[in-house]
Amino acid sequence: MTAAARNLGAGLQAERHAVGFSASELKQIRADFPILRQKVHGKPLVYLDNAATSQKPRAVIDAIVRYYETTNANIHRGVHFLSEHATEEHDAARRTVQKFLNARSASEIVFVRGATEAINLVAQSYGRARVASGDEVLITGMEHHSDIVPWQLLCNEKGAKLRVAPIDDAGELVFDEFASLLGPRTRLVAVTHVSNALGTVNPVRRIIELAHERKVPVLVDGAQAVPHMKVDVQELDCDFYAFSGHKVYGPTGIGVLYGKAELLNAMPPYQGGGDMIASVTFEKSTYNKVPFKFEAGTPDIAGAIGLGAALRYVSDLGLERIGAHEHDLLEYATGAVSGIPGLRIVGSAAEKAGVLSFIFENIHPHDIGTILDQEGIAIRTGHHCSQPVMRRFNIPATARASFAMYNTREEIDELVRGIEKVREVFG
Amino acid sequence: MSDLRDLYQEVILEHSKAPRNFHGLAHANHRADGVNPLCGDQFTVYLHMDGDAIRDISFEGSGCAISKASASMMTQILKGKSRAEAEKLFERFHKLVTGEEPAKGGEDLGKLAVFSGVSEYPARVKCATLAWHTLHAALVGEAEAVLPEDE
Numbered sequence: 001m002t003a004a005a006r007n008l009g010a011g012l013q014a015e016r017h018a019v020g021f022s023a024s025e026l027k028q029i030r031a032d033f034p035i036l037r038q039k040v041h042g043k044p045l046v047y048l049d050n051a052a053t054s055q056k057p058r059a060v061i062d063a064i065v066r067y068y069e070t071t072n073a074n075i076h077r078g079v080h081f082l083s084e085h086a087t088e089e090h091d092a093a094r095r096t097v098q099k100f101l102n103a104r105s106a107s108e109i110v111f112v113r114g115a116t117e118a119i120n121l122v123a124q125s126y127g128r129a130r131v132a133s134g135d136e137v138l139i140t141g142m143e144h145h146s147d148i149v150p151w152q153l154l155c156n157e158k159g160a161k162l163r164v165a166p167i168d169d170a171g172e173l174v175f176d177e178f179a180s181l182l183g184p185r186t187r188l189v190a191v192t193h194v195s196n197a198l199g200t201v202n203p204v205r206r207i208i209e210l211a212h213e214r215k216v217p218v219l220v221d222g223a224q225a226v227p228h229m230k231v232d233v234q235e236l237d238c239d240f241y242a243f244s245g246h247k248v249y250g251p252t253g254i255g256v257l258y259g260k261a262e263l264l265n266a267m268p269p270y271q272g273g274g275d276m277i278a279s280v281t282f283e284k285s286t287y288n289k290v291p292f293k294f295e296a297g298t299p300d301i302a303g304a305i306g307l308g309a310a311l312r313y314v315s316d317l318g319l320e321r322i323g324a325h326e327h328d329l330l331e332y333a334t335g336a337v338s339g340i341p342g343l344r345i346v347g348s349a350a351e352k353a354g355v356l357s358f359i360f361e362n363i364h365p366h367d368i369g370t371i372l373d374q375e376g377i378a379i380r381t382g383h384h385c386s387q388p389v390m391r392r393f394n395i396p397a398t399a400r401a402s403f404a405m406y407n408t409r410e411e412i413d414e415l416v417r418g419i420e421k422v423r424e425v426f427g
Numbered sequence: 428m429s430d431l432r433d434l435y436q437e438v439i440l441e442h443s444k445a446p447r448n449f450h451g452l453a454h455a456n457h458r459a460d461g462v463n464p465l466c467g468d469q470f471t472v473y474l475h476m477d478g479d480a481i482r483d484i485s486f487e488g489s490g491c492a493i494s495k496a497s498a499s500m501m502t503q504i505l506k507g508k509s510r511a512e513a514e515k516l517f518e519r520f521h522k523l524v525t526g527e528e529p530a531k532g533g534e535d536l537g538k539l540a541v542f543s544g545v546s547e548y549p550a551r552v553k554c555a556t557l558a559w560h561t562l563h564a565a566l567v568g569e570a571e572a573v574l575p576e577d578e
Binding site for chain 2 (some may be wrong): 363364365366367370371374381382383387390396397425426427
């Protein structure tokens, strides 16, 4: 990492001067998550697979139940009481997301199924309109498959080229290489905010500044960032920002694409159907205004309401404090596993969020995962939908523990004990 | 709770650490690649067929202890077997690891019976069968194994 990139990371460091949670606060938070009470294979559940999906607080579960028990109706069409009420709640959820991301307008918030669909929407709508033969799309070497394949599909269709900025041995973007790949034919930059496989926090503000100097818009994949840090899309000045509800304590099946109004307004629709039109004849249809232009069909109303509840829950606790708590866990875990002979951490970026990827002796991560599971410890094992990252480090897979606001140091002690158990089994 | 030792039997651990027939095969006349897209485990199975008989068999690749031990023991047991015997063994082995057949019914599977513990770990069934699916692909002349979704 260059000195300048480190300086940019200093802002995040400063944010982490926020204090985490006291023991009693943490206990209260854990009590808000019903699933954490359960036992797995007779052991208390230690859930360390939060980068795959987070657990849901009671507030989210209740919001969904309440919606179906008291409010359920289709939105934007009924004149009846329930439909109006459901429409209001759906609109309120959109305003909650707007506030959460500090977007200028709620019309810049498009509800989608998740970060994957958000990226596909941009690739298929913005990309197909703006990327032509010989053009380039620039990504980084630490992207999730969901920020690789949609661009490959686009580039294959258009005869465009997908360029990939490399990462170094620590798992950080080689910024100079990125800068030199950002060329006259680059039509879009798509970059992850936080790497799901390594935990690396990318210097997105600096990436966006540089790209904008060259008049190139930037999409940020924030799926792994929004649960851990305050994101302000106006401050970042990103053109698109994508995230999934289920990774930030909301339900599955709902996610968000933020897009600058001027870009969204100029983009063609992504899918056709009801709700996205202003008028339809067999000859021609005119389209609804944004964001509805991109929301064909009955949306996941309950999901949006559940997401709204999740974002309120997170905002009430404060992302600075959540980030500080998770940073403490990451530091504690890094220290704890570093003492285990034969264990190697994969990804040692100066700025990391919530992810501890490792390999242990010559034991395959799947075997580690199965043995930890018998101890009640849930981690992710495999390539984490980031096969190019695994290839970069010349390993087939890693074991990954990833942290959330409700995790504790004691759970990390359990993880360390579990890893010792792995050694026992494999002798 | 199932005992981990039922899954990670000594024989399995031993084969995973020192897999047999773990190399390429210069005189192979059949080969196929098998990938488990869920985890990235990948093996190549090589066969030297003499008519319907498996004269020689080997494998290369990377995977977990279960998949590697399974591939290793598969190559041991199949050397000298006929195509039909190999397919029959795959069928029996598949039933064993999916729990369709009680463990004791696996007696004629010989050493492969040590994989009966896999049936208690549904997420690991594909690990045990990856090499066999790859073998099947090689036998029928497919370049790549297709793993069934419902396994």
